[in-house]
Amino acid sequence: MKNYIKYVVRIFFALFFPLIVSAQEYPSLLITKANLPALREGVKEFPLLESSFLDIQRSVDAELVHKLIVPTPKDAGGGYTHELHKKNYQLLLNSAICFQITQDVQYFDLSKSILIAYANKYQSWPEHPKRKENHPSGRIFWQNLNDCVWLVNAIQAYDLIVSELSSQEREIIEKDLFIPMGEYLMITHKAVFDKIHNHGTWSIAAVGITGLVLNKPEWVNKSLYGSALDKQTGFLKQLDELFSPDGYYAEGPYYQRYALSPFILFAKALHNHKPELHIFEYRNRLLAKAIETVFQTSYTNGLLFPLNDAIKDKSIKSNELVLSNNIAYSDIDTNPTLLGIAKKQNNVTISDAGLKVARDIFLGKSKEFDYKTILIRDGKDGKKGGIGIIRSGDEDTQQTLVLKNTTHGMGHGHFDRLNFLLYDNGFEVFPDYGAARFLNIESKSGGHYLKENNTWAKQSIAHNTIVINEASQFQGNVAKAEQASPTHITLYDHDTLKYVIASDSHSYPQIKISRALVTIQINEFKKPLIVDVSYIYSGKALKTVDLPYYYIGQVVDQSKKNVEANTSLHSFGEKNGYEHLWLNSTYPLQPHGDYITLLSNYKFYKVHFASESPNNTLNHVLLGANDPELNLLPTRGIVLRQENLHEAIFAQLIETYGDINPTDETISDANPIVKNFKITPKEKNNVNISFEAGENVFQLQTDLTNNIISNIQIEQL
C-alpha cells in the first residue's frame, strides 16, 4: 500500500519535472557534442588516445558475450553482488564511450540495457542488508558512498547515449532510476548530502551532475549551496573547507586522489553547463592546485606517499588522477609538465580533455613533471602545519625526504606528527607502513581496514617519528588530535642547503617535540648528506623517548660487533603498537661514533648516530608479534631509545654511496666518507653538531629558542 502511494507521488512529481529539454545538447560532460568528430579522429591519430581507447574497448568487448546480471544487493564490499554492481557501472559507462567513438550500435544497446535493467529493479531494493551501523547505507551497495559513485558513472553514460534513446526509454530511466536515486541521496540521506566530507562531495556530485543532465536546477543549486541553499554546505563550501590554500586534503594523498574525482567531475560538468560560475578559477584556482599537490606528494616512481591510511601500491596511474590531470591541462592550465605526468600515466580519459593531452604529447609539447622541494601547507587557512618535501637529483635516482606535520586527517589520520620518509634511487628506503588493510580481499576482514590498522598502523611507534613513554601521540585519541594543530613547519631551499623544520607542542602534554631534516650537497658526494635532528623538551621526567627508523633492505654493517641476539623473542612492549614488534637485540649506543649501514636496492645508506644521553640504546625490531592471523607485513626497523631524561636530542647523519651492478657483479664508490659525526655539548639555546666529510669539517648550529628547533645554520670550518 505504501509503495502504491510512493508510486502515485512519483508520477505526480514527474508531471512537474519535465524530462530532458531537447534543446540541450548531448553529450555534455567529459565528452561534448561539438568535440565528437575531433575525438573520433583523434582516436585514430594520437597513439596515447588510441591505446587508452582500445583498453576500454577490449574490456567492453570481453563482456559483450556475457549475459548481463543485475543481482539483488546482498554482499558487503568485495563480495559477489558488490563487485558485480561495480563492474556494471564501469561497463555501462565504458560501453557508452565505445558507442560514441565507434558509433557501433551494439555498445549503445548494452548501455541502454543496463540502464533499463537497473530502472526495472532499483525501486524494489530497500536499504542494503549489509549496511553498517552508524554508516549511511546505499541501496545498491552497503555504503551510501558507493551508490553515489554508481550514479556519477551512470549519469555520464546516460549523457552519452540519451540523444539516441526514445522518449519512452528516457522516461523509464529517468523516472524509475535517476530521479528516485537522486532523491534517495539528496533527501533520504540528507545528512550525507550536507556533510563537509568526501562522502558529501560524492553525494552532491552525483545529484548535481544528474541535475545538470536532467535539467533540474533545484538539484544543481542544492548541490552547489547545500540543501538549505544557505551556502553553509554544498560544493563551494566543500571547496573552501576541505582543502588548504595549497590544495592539500587533510586525509593525505591516498584519499586526496580519491576525493578529487567528484570535485573534478562536478566542476567539469559545471564548467560546461554553467560557465558563468568560473568554477575552475574558484578560490584562486584551487582545483588546479589540488591536482598539482597530489602529484607533488608522490615519488618519482609514481607511488603516492603512503601517509595516513593508504594502500601502498596506489600510484599516479589511478583513474582519478588520469582524469584530474587531463582536466587540469585541458581546462585550467595548459602546463606542459602535466603532459610529463600523462606520459608516466600512459593513459588518458576518452574525453575532450584526453584528446587535447594525447594530441599535445603527440605534437611533442611534453616536459618532465617539475617535482619540487616544497612546503605544502595544511588547514583551510594554510596555518595548520603541512608537509615538507626535499628533493634532489634526476627522476630515476631522485633522493626525496618527506617530513609530515599536518592536521590529523580525521578518521583516516595516523598519530605520526614529525614522521620522516626517505626515498632514493627509485625506491623507499625508510618507508611508512601505510594502512593495515588488504583492499578487496574478503578473507581479510572483508577487505576493510584490519584491526591492526588501529593497533599498529595508526600508532606513533609504527612511524619514523618520536614516541614518548611508549604511548602514541594524543594518547591515540582522534578527537584530541583533530583539535590541536601542529605548531609550525618551515622550509628552506637554497642551492646546496635545504631543510625543513617542524614542531609540535600538543601531541604529548607539557612536551615540545621538534625535528629538522637537512640536506647538504657536498662536492665529493653524488647525493646530498642528510642530517636528521630531533629535540624533545619536557616539563617532567620522561621514562623513554623512542625514534624508530623502519627500513627496506638489509643491515650490512654496524659499529657494534658481536651483537648478542635474543635466543627467544618477546614483544618490545605491551600496547600502543609496541606489542606488535619483536625485539631482536638491544645494545647501548655511545654519544658518538656508532652507526649502522644498510644495503637497500643496490645502494648503501650509512646512518651515523649522535646523542647527549648516556642511556641510549639501539633496538633491532621486527614487525609481527601478536599477529596470529599473519595480518602484518614483515618489516624491520631500529628503534633508538633514550631513557630517564627531561630533554633529548637525536641526531643522525645519513650518507648514501655505492654503485652496485648486479648484472656485472661490480661495485664502485663503495666507501663512506663522513667521520666524527657528533654533538658538541649543548649550550644555552643551541646545540652544535659537527662532522668531517673528506678534508672538510662542517658544523651545524641548531637554535633551540623556545625549546624547539627554530633555526639551522651550517658552516664549513
Next chain:
Amino acid sequence: MKNYIKYVVRIFFALFFPLIVSAQEYPSLLITKANLPALREGVKEFPLLESSFLDIQRSVDAELVHKLIVPTPKDAGGGYTHELHKKNYQLLLNSAICFQITQDVQYFDLSKSILIAYANKYQSWPEHPKRKENHPSGRIFWQNLNDCVWLVNAIQAYDLIVSELSSQEREIIEKDLFIPMGEYLMITHKAVFDKIHNHGTWSIAAVGITGLVLNKPEWVNKSLYGSALDKQTGFLKQLDELFSPDGYYAEGPYYQRYALSPFILFAKALHNHKPELHIFEYRNRLLAKAIETVFQTSYTNGLLFPLNDAIKDKSIKSNELVLSNNIAYSDIDTNPTLLGIAKKQNNVTISDAGLKVARDIFLGKSKEFDYKTILIRDGKDGKKGGIGIIRSGDEDTQQTLVLKNTTHGMGHGHFDRLNFLLYDNGFEVFPDYGAARFLNIESKSGGHYLKENNTWAKQSIAHNTIVINEASQFQGNVAKAEQASPTHITLYDHDTLKYVIASDSHSYPQIKISRALVTIQINEFKKPLIVDVSYIYSGKALKTVDLPYYYIGQVVDQSKKNVEANTSLHSFGEKNGYEHLWLNSTYPLQPHGDYITLLSNYKFYKVHFASESPNNTLNHVLLGANDPELNLLPTRGIVLRQENLHEAIFAQLIETYGDINPTDETISDANPIVKNFKITPKEKNNVNISFEAGENVFQLQTDLTNNIISNIQIEQL
C-alpha cells in the same frame, strides 16, 4: 739471485719461442680482421649494436680522464686493489674494442699503456699476500681463478691492438707479462691447469687463447689435451666430464653461466685458429646445448633458477650469457629464438657474432625464446638425475614448476634433492633461498659466502623439500652426497596433463623419498592446477618428516580459524638449519579439508592439504633466528610435519586464481573452485587422490611400486 736466474732462463726461452709470426692476421678472436669493416659499419647501422657499443665507449670515456693506477696486489675480493685490477682488465679490453671500432688512437694508447704498466710490474709481484690456505693463489688477485680471468681479458685486448704495436712494445708485453703469466698458470699452478673443474677451464682458456695469439702450439696443445698431453685432462676432457649430454653443469645455473665463459671464449678462438677441430660440433654440439640449457633454467623474467649456491639477482643479461648467446647464434646454430633472448638481454658483444645478432634482429628475424617443458638430465652419461621443468602460459604470466633431483654440485651444491620451486605471473611464489652471500659487500664476510650459507642455505630445511628427523640429506656431508646419484627422474608432457616424478634412495639411509609434481589444465581455470605428492617409505620408524613451503607474499586465509600465535618465539629446532627458523604458530592438520591461501603479486594461491597421518601439523615459520649479524633475509614459510610413522604421504593441490588490479582497485575471478581434495586410503602399491573442480571429479592414481612414486594416472570420474 734466484730472480736473476729466472730472468736469464726467460731470455733464453724467448729466443726459441719467436714473437708473433707476422703472417698471422690480427685481430683473430671475437673480432676478426676480415669482419672489421662490416663491424664498424654495423655499429652505425644496427641499433642494438650501436647502443651496446655506446655503453662500452661511455664507460671507457669516463676513465680516460683518470690516471691509470696499477697498485701492488694487497686486498682480498671486494677490496681496493682487487676491484682496481678487475676494473683495469675491463678497461683494457673495452678500450681496445673502442680503438678497433673508432680507430681513435687515444683508445689504443690507453690499452697499450695498461699492458705496458702491467708488464713493468707483474714479475715483481709474488704470490698474493691474501691467498687462502688450500686455495691456489694468483699474483694479481688472491685467487688463481681471478688471474686467469685477467689474462683471458688481457690477451683479447692484445689481439685487438697488436698489429699497431712496435716490435719492441710487443716484446715487452709478451716477455714480461703474457709469457711469465702463462707459465705461472700452466707450470706453477699445474694442479689447477689440469683440474677437471671450472677453475681449470679458466686456466686452460687463459693459457690456450694466449698460446693461439702468441702462436705457441705447445701451450695450445697442453690446454687441449692436458699438461701431460695424454687427454686425461685439458679442454676436451673438460667438455666430456663437466657437462651432461643435455649441457647441464652440475653446480647449477648460476655457476653454469660463469663456467660457460672460458668454454665459449676458448672454443671461439679454436674455431677461428683451428677450424679443423670442429670444436662446436664436439660431443654432439655440446656447447650449443649448454647455452640453451642455461636459458631453459631461467624464468621468463630473465632470472636464473637460484639452485645451489646462487646470487638471486643474476639474470640472462649477464655478460657471459650475452657472449654465449651471440656465439651460439653466430657460430653454431642460427636459431631465431636465440634472437628473442638477445632482445631480452638488450645487449650484444661488440664482435663478429654480436654484429650478426644485431643485424638479424634489425632484419626482423627474431622469434620469442622457446621456454620448454623439459627434463634436463644430469651426469656425464645423462643418468644421474636432472631437473624437471613444467611450463604453461605466455611469457609475461607463465606458470613454471621446477623439480630438482640432480647430483650434488660439488662444493656449491645444496642438500636439496626433490626441491620444488614455483614461479607464476612474472615472479617467484615458492622460492629457493639461493646462497647466503652479499657478493662484493666487504662488511659481510668480505663479500664471500656467509657462515649462514652452510648453517642455513645449504641445509635441506632451507628448501621446499622433504626433511627427515630434522637432519639434512646425506647428513650434510658433501662427499657422501657426491657419491650417490639420484635414483630417477622422468617427465611426461601431454596436452593438458604434465608431470615430473623423481626419487632418491640415498639421501637418507634405508629411506626412499619420491615426489611427483603434476599440472592439470582444466577448462574452468585460467592456470593449470598443480598437484604435489610426496611419498616417504622407511625401513625404520621416523620421528619427524617435514615438508616446507617458503613463500613470497602473505597468508590471507587459512582453514584453521583463531590460530593461537606464540607470544614469545623460539627456534624451530636446534641444528641443521632449524636453529634459524622462528616458530610462529603450530596447529594440527586434518587428513583433508585444510588449506592456506596466499596472496602473492596480485594473485591468489590456495594450497589444499591432504595426508593419511593422524599426527600432522602445520607450522608457520620465519627465518631469522640465531642471526645476530642480521645476515639472513626475512623469509616466511609453512612447514608441514608428520610424526612417528614408517611411511608418509604429503599431498597438496595448488590452485591459482584472482585478478587483482591495484590501479583500478578491482578484483575478479576471486573465488577458488577446487573442493574435497583428499587421499582415499592407500591400497597395495598405490594411493588415490581425488578432488572436485566445478562439476567434475578427478582422480589421480599414484603407483607406489618399489615404494617410490613410479607412475601417475589421472581420470575424470
